[in-house]
Amino acid sequence: MTSSIPPSPERPFQDQPFHDEASPGARPLTPAPQVRSPQRILEETFGYKTFRGSQKEIIDEVMAGRDALVLMPTGGGKSLCYQVPAMARPGVGIIVSPLIALMQDQVDALCQLGVRAALLNSTLEAPEAWSTEQALLSGELDLLYVAPERLIQPRMLDLLARAPLALFAIDEAHCVSQWGHDFRSDYLQLNLLHERFPHVPRIALTATADERTRREIAVRLELEQARHFVAGFDRPNIQYRITPKTQVRQQLLSFLRAEHMGDAGIVYCLSRKKVEQTADWLTTQGLTALPYHAGLSAEMRALHQRRFLREEGIIIVATIAFGMGIDKPDVRFVAHLDLPKSVEAYYQETGRAGRDGLPATAWMAYGLQDVITLRQMLEGSPGHEDFKRVERARLEAMLGLCEMVSCRRQALLRYFGETGTPPCGNCDTCLTPVKTRDATTEVQKALSCVYRTGQRFGVNHLIDVLRGSQGEKIKQFGHDQVSTFGIGAETSAQQWRAIFRQLVAKGLLEVDLEGFGGLRLTEACRPILKGEQHIELAEDAPAKASRSSRGSSSKKEILDLSPAEMMQWEALRACRKRLADEQGVPPYVIFHDATLLEILRGAPQTLDDLQTINGVGERKLEKYGADFLEVTRGG
Structure with missing residues (x-):
């Protein structure tokens, strides 16, 4: 990798979408410029x-x-x-x-x-x-x-x-x-x-x-x-969406095909193995997906990051645990296939989407097993008890964000100390309000089943008991003889998973981390079991894309372009790509999408016109102005 000490144009820096990024090629040092305001x-x-x-x-x-x-x-x-x-x-x-x-x-x-x-x-x-x-x-x-x-x-x-x-x-x-x-x-x-x-x-x-x-x-x-x-934490251009896991790969693929075909994005997974498997599977589905985690060689990570930055439509699949620094402003989606360990981690990772201010999506699928896995990792870590206590609270806050039935953005901002914000109208719970119902009877059945089976079994076993399964394990433990055997046969396994997931989120059940990850009752469930308190739970809706005017399925819709404007847009992008290839830098280093869009809509005809566009400074005007004017003039 070359160092750059350039005085003039080559070897720059940048860190937020706010600006334009640049290219390599060092030049001899020049004198310091005069002091400017x-x-x-x-x-x-x-x-x-x-x-x-x-x-x-x-x-x-x-x-x-x-x-x-x-x-x-x-x-x-x-x-x-x-x-x-x-x-x-x-x-x-x-x-x-x-x-x-x-x-x-x-x-x-x-x-x-x-x-x-x-x-x-x-x-x-x-x-x-x-x-x-x-x-x-x-x-x-x-x-x-x-x-x-x-x-x-x-x-x-x-x-x-x-x-x-x-x-x-x-x-x-x-x-x-x-x-x-x-x-x-x-x-x-x-x-x-x-x-x-x-x-x-x-x-x-x-x-x-x-x-x-x-x-x-x-x-x-x-x-x-x-x-x-x-300065505030709101990212209004990001649409936040969280859905329960069912068939997570198919859920991801449906999301990508419906809304983000050809877009650059990041998919986060909890383990290196899952990163590799997910990238391979997405590739078999006709998408260009590259793995990125600490187990890869430095050369392979650098190659994949370089391709992600410089090529169009690349998906990076990365571990949550391994920080991948990117300045790419046109990441149109960030997807989580596993639960982040804290709201801070979630906010930082989803924040890599839409850094250019254009619409982007933060999509996540999560399940109860995610919570169990993260809690086991936390309790098995070498950190002292005070650290673990804080991390438990942060995981609970993340779980609460997932199970929320009101505006997710409000909750996210409230976590960072911003209160009094109205519902955003651009998250899944705003676009498709969550229905709740009185689930007291089902909850009593679930809690009783946890108690009758000894408070040491996981969700799948508890569901088998409730639904009256005749499996070998049920008979082995004599759970076909307990009073809760078969009392929930009319409720599907998927519905029971949603109930158990929400009971953990509400603190009525906890994971036994000293055993094998089974569920046990907390003191908070006592009044429900006694019939002294009713409980409302959210109904899990079938997974489907949440659309809005700010979250749509194609670049044409996102940018609100006519067919003629779309042709001009592609011509501007082709010009940018050619210049980027010549300079050996990512396209966004020449101009961000937001600047390109302003050029499209402003249709500048002279260099003076072009200089009025946000993101076009003197150096870029001098280097690239003529090329882009050729496009806007119809060349």
């Missing part, structure tokens, strides 16, 4: 006319030399909050990033914009690293990306002490939290930046952190006195 940098380099949300406030804070802690949803323009002040302040901005696989793409994207960006990590050969270090010392860089494990080494700290520094940006700051889903021990030492460089402003950023994690970030990074910016 943040507004000029926004317009001339990034091609945007106005800052969004709290971006300007955050940038002003850092420009004044003060620290900041920023929580901003994916796609909200988080990276501009440190890129712009790093370019506007004297010196180089040092960006701490935990995802080595992402750094090169990020650096490439910035250099496409004419930003002098480079990286230092373990992928560089010694001559490349030395060249980058010299550029750092001579003030020939605007931004330098560094992995946390490298940053905390004494040699690197000494190097920084000799360099002109504009700021420190700590990206993915939630990695500092030992309670979090993505903990990195190297992040715990990043408070040394404040101790070693007290006059250099620091900005810590994350898109995923509940209130407890936010407090921990502030304490561990010594940012208690910094101004905190919480």
Whole structure:
């Protein structure tokens, strides 16, 4: 992998859909540009006319030399909050990033914009690293990306002490939290930046952190006195959908064929084995699916990630446990075939969809076995009891989100401390309201069956007892003689699974993790068994696609294009693909879909017209303007 220290256009960076990404090919170092204001940098380099949300406030804070802690949803323009002040302040901005696989793409994207960006990590050969270090010392860089494990080494700290520094940006700051889903021990030492460089402003950023994690970030990074910016967590372009597992592969295939044929997306599975099997199976169904997990070689992971970024319509199947950093803005869906272990993990993983602001879907199928598996993994982990207690609570919150009958987005935002939001109208429970019914009788039967069989058997065995199965195991344990044998024969096995799943979610049953994962009663079920309390349960509806004007099945419908516009759209995409191939970068590095769509609808006829489009900065106008004008003029 090549390092890039370019001064002009090649070897850039980027991290949110907000901007455009870029291409490789380093060039000789050029002198530092004249000091420009943040507004000029926004317009001339990034091609945007106005800052969004709290971006300007955050940038002003850092420009004044003060620290900041920023929580901003994916796609909200988080990276501009440190890129712009790093370019506007004297010196180089040092960006701490935990995802080595992402750094090169990020650096490439910035250099496409004419930003002098480079990286230092373990992928560089010694001559490349030395060249980058010299550029750092001579003030020939605007931004330098560094992995946390490298940053905390004494040699690197000494190097920084000799360099002109504009700021420190700590990206993915939630990695500092030992309670979090993505903990990195190297992040715990990043408070040394404040101790070693007290006059250099620091900005810590994350898109995923509940209130407890936010407090921990502030304490561990010594940012208690910094101004905190919480920009909100809502991703209104994502449609959230959660469905019970029945035949999960067929459910996934139906979802993809009905709504996302030809789209790029990510499918998450809990185990490496399931990742491999799912990718292979999707391939047999005529889709292009590639596995991605820690068990693959670094070369294979890099190849699959590169194909995902640069080719159209690729599906990556990845483990939930293995973090895959991607900046691809046009991921149209994220599907979970297993339950994430926390709402934070779910939010972060689904947040990889629709980073360009266009419609996307977060689809998940889950079942009771997911809960049992995750709880067994948690209890078998080496963590201390306090850690396990917090993780249990987070898993319960995730389970609660799945079993919710009201707006899922409201619940998701409430988890992160945002209250008072109205129903979204763009999640499955809003689009197809869940019916509930008085299920007291069935629940009493289920709970009694758990009790009569000794509170040590799993769901499948309990269902066999309730439905009066004559299986060998039933007779072996004498369960054909208990009073609950056959009392639920009129209820299907699938309906009983839904009942048991909801009883676990409501805390009326718990999984016996000391035994073999059987179910046992909790104290909360006593008043129901005594007939003192009634209980309502959701009816499991047949799985079907939830459609809305913001979640449809084809690119034409998503973008609301006429047949003639669709032809022009494909011509613009073909132009972008050709330029991307020439530069050796992903197509979105040239222009995001959102920028391409604005070009389509604005139909610019001159370079001045094109420069008014969001995402078209001076460098890209100069490099690509003529090519796109040829398309818009009908060439």
